[in-house]
Amino acid sequence: MPKRRYLVTSGLPYSNGRLHVGHVAGAYLPADTYVRFLRARGHDALFVCGSDDNGVASLISARKEGIPVEELTAKYNARQAEDFKGLGIRFDIFGGTHQPGFTDLHNRLSQEMFTTIHDKGYFTKKTTKQLYDVEAGQFLPDRYVKGTCYHKLPDGSVCGYTEAYGDQCESCGHAIDPIELIEPTSTITGTKPEPRETTHWYLRLDAFEKQLQEWLEGKREAANGDPAWRETVLNFTLGQVRQGLPERAMTRDLDWGVPVPLDDPDAAGKMLYVWFDAPIGYVSFTAAYCQQTGGDWAGYKNWWKDPDTRLVHFIGEDNTVFHALIWPAMLMAEGTYQLPRTVVANSFLNIKVEGQEEQKISKSRGMAIWVEEYLKNLEPDPLRYYLTAISPETSRTAFDIDDFIARNNGELLNALGNFVNRTITFTRKHFEGAVPEPGERSQADQDHLDFIAAQKEKITLSLDACRFKAALAELMALARAGNGYLDLKKPWTQRKEDMAACGTTMNIGIQTVRALAVLMAPFMPFSAEKIAGMLNLESEDGVLPWDDATSELGAGHPLAEAEILFRKLDASELFGAD
């Protein structure tokens, strides 16, 4: 297999809060698993992420917490970085669009892209009326305006719902133009905003409709080693294209962000739209990485402008429109960058606790499992395992605490952990702490070895296709088969009758343990590392070469003492409210 070069990104987390399990399951854990898999197969991979610090949401949060926005984003950037580290999600670089050491490069690259697109004529300059909060001194995004719904119902009356937000009325369901709201109120200050004129630059997405459509249509099938895109992403984006793509404003009236780099009085005091600069974060963090490791930030071009680099974005479903339509359109407009090869979008994760209905994860209602809290008491691998097992790849799924406990105890502990433990323990005890001679293999022995190879192949295919849940199920099938094999061969009986036959069984048992260690490493790196320790395997920076799953550990290879991989969990001792 030829060595390939990958640039993998995870959607930038917004640096105005902590991370919960839904974030992890969406854009971060699958990406980390994928990168570990690529490296195990010998490919080059650069894994890039960082926080999204700009935009109005962090300003609002900073106001709420009563601290400067720089302080707020720095605080959450650091805490999120810790969370990722604790979970074994290992980015090569974790930057931030407004963090010290990153801002200069980020602003520069963002402004360059804006300028290039502007000079190529893909922006339209337009002046519109928007609501302005005089007290806060800022224009209000739709969502931050509240008022009475003006929408006329079929019977001729007016909806009149008084709690309607500026984007949509929850009572009649109609989309709202905030300018039309009756008695509008700013949700920031509670004052009445006034309409003011403002000028912005709109990206002409319509100019790229055809190009986007052809590009997306080409993603239905796997090609050139790139997987087929998920149907959910294609259905959504192609549906949008079919309906026609409107112009979208790429600038905002704000004082926090990347300044609009135009020599135009109308651009004074304006910033780039946060969704314009956020994906450029992937580029600027790459540049920062190049600067930190090789001294030359311009090295980012070797990743971003080289057609041999495969750019893969992992995101949550809410980011689909930005990563699969707007961002590619920006890249098409700019003209010198490579387009994403793959955009992997996961759906949201709901949460379910005993006695209650499944519901959305919610900060305000305390319905969330925070990574920080989890890591205080528990090991990362069970969470990595569970979140992959219930990965919302095709539709929403729910984090169910009872289910988490049941899977930890029944699958990780009883099936996988116990198999590793019984195999190592028995072999050490009866074969002087080393791998026994393979001896003569029966049909059953060969069948089991064939099964290992078959599972490795299935897992490889599934991971290549970014089907993490399916790959993990095949891994568990191998652990179960290991248990079945031992029960079939009964080495505890063989030991008394035919020591050589017993040695053959345990030799194959050890080969199975080794295969498990290699194949589970992308999913559960900490546990894989423990098994590697028991088997005295060489691993380079935590990477176990993928093909070692089916290469045999020789007779006489020493074994270390068995170590408990997973411990039994009880729901009552975990996950206190909030």
Added chain:
RNA sequence: GGCGGCGUAGCUCAGUUGGUUAGAGCGAUGGACUCAUAACCCAUAGGUCAGUGGUUCAACUCCACUCGCCGCUACCA
């Protein structure tokens, strides 16, 4: 209203171009074993694949409609 998705065993879900008796895990029942974190293994039970109609030699799989649930509808990210 428009776009999209979902509805498969008691529970959670898989079913990759339509093709033989529809699968897995958990749970339940019965049996076996004792190397192991009282774990593991084997067997059995259980489904009119939401419903109706259609295309086809053949449909869980394609088409139409019905019922139920959900998401999105774009300057909040």
